[in-house]
Amino acid sequence: MPFTLATWNINSVRLRAGLVERLLRDEGPDVLCLQECKSPVEKMPDFSALGYPYRIARGQKGYxxxxxxxxxxxxxxxxxxxxxxxxxxxxxxxxxxxxTIHNFYVPAGGDVPDRAVNEKFGQKLDYLTGMRDWFHGDRPGKSILVGDLNIAPREDDVWNHKQLLKIVSHTPIEVDHLAQAQEAGGWVDITRADIPDGPLYSWWSYRAKDWSAADKGRRLDHVWATGDIAAAGHSSRILRDARGWEQPSDHAPVFATFDL
Incomplete structure (x- = not known):
């Protein structure tokens, strides 16, 4: 039976519970993975009335x-x-x-891409190294990995490759760390397998006065699958319109369907 999966950095599930409800009603994914919920589990909204009785979560207050x-x-x-x-x-x-579905929220890494002066950047690299080592030691199978990985790996995953080479989320060292984690797990980038060519973004900064017209986006949100099931993935898309909903997250949901 096919199932459709979506991943979305919601940037506060309590503040944007209405947007989650809209997505569930309008798009009806079988599974929705949320990141940056910013809430203890017991205070997260209940979406069972919309036909989603199952929830697995890890939370913390405010972050x-x-x-x-x-x-x-x-x-x-x-x-x-x-x-x-x-x-x-x-x-x-x-x-x-x-x-098995893995839902990740990789650290953003702060503003300065230098671990000597920015502890958060070091934490991000160490987190990715931990992912790599885990996948090496316990190579996953029949698995899907989704989430806000906070890295736009390809040149056409950002609005301007040259300008962003020294900007956190697109620096060569981050891209290399992500590639090592991907290779260690034998993960296939389902979104790019489906949509191999051209610019593709899932995040647009709040700082842009008109985010859509400026279109200075980055593809920070990903759907991967292990090689044994990657061929079952299809129908990938990014719901760009969600970035324009009222009081939106700065991320748009990313979808894929799997015939499994």
């Missing part, structure tokens, strides 16, 4: 937080605390068909 909402039965498959940050940045769930 980070990840959640998996599902209308398909799903069991908690744990979490990892890479770089020992003590942050709610990863949670996993396992569907009845045996597919």
């Amino acid at each position: 980070n937080g990840v959640a998996i909402l599902s209308r398909l039965p799903i069991e908690d498959a744990g979490e990892m605390d890479f770089a020992a940050l003590g942050h709610a940045r990863h949670v996993a769930g396992r569907l009845e068909n045996g597919v």
